[in-house]
Amino acid sequence: MIKLPTVCILVAAVLMGGCVSQKTYDESQQKNAELEAQYKQLNEAMGAEVASRDMSISRMQDAIKVSLNEQLLFPSGGWEMSDNAKRSIAKIAAILAPHQKNKINVNGYTDSTPIGPGLAKQGVTTNQILSQKRAENVMQYMISQGVKPSMVSAQGFGEQSPVASNDTADGRSQNRRVELTVATPGA
Secondary structure: OOOHHHHHHHHHHHHHHOOOOHHHHHHHHHHHHHHHHHHHHHHHHOHHHHHOOOEEEEEOOOEEEEEEEHHHHOOOOOOOOOHHHHHHHHHHHHHHOOOOOOEEEEEEEOOOOOOOHHHHHOOOOOHHHHHHHHHHHHHHHHHHOOOOHHHEEEEEOOOOOOOOOOOOHHHHHHHOEEEEEEEOOOO
16 A cells, blocks of 8 residues: 555656756747747748748747748749849848757758659759759858858658648649748757
8 A cells, every 4th residue: 555645746846857047948948939030030031921922930949930932033944043032041041040049940841743765864863853853942042142051951742741731833843942941949
């Protein structure tokens, strides 16, 4: 039979295990406040792109996700950014780079349309390769605009993780995108 003092000690230990120190809590609140400020700045600065539906910005628990569609960034079947895309990415970098503490993941995606002969001649034989080239291009441009190279990475996911059906032109268009995820350390 377990005695009452032993039960009290066990209950106290379980309750204390879920607690965090004041310092840890304060640091978490500070990181959250910084992300919230960046989120607001991005929404203000990128208002035209968001309004035209070329971009969406969403706030997640420990991150911000900026999704840019292909029309804003790349010509069809290409990976070199347009001048409009460079202006938009430069505005994003100007907000994120000056006091950068958060890691930026640049993720590229495509639709499920097979690679055409023109891209294949350039060595782009899969959607995976195309999405990687697009993500790397955005990452390199962000670095040229002041983002810390050690705090940004690029990954292509090809046709994985579609956000819409690939059975329609509109759905395929939505799936051709680059997403920037700005995450707090440890997120």
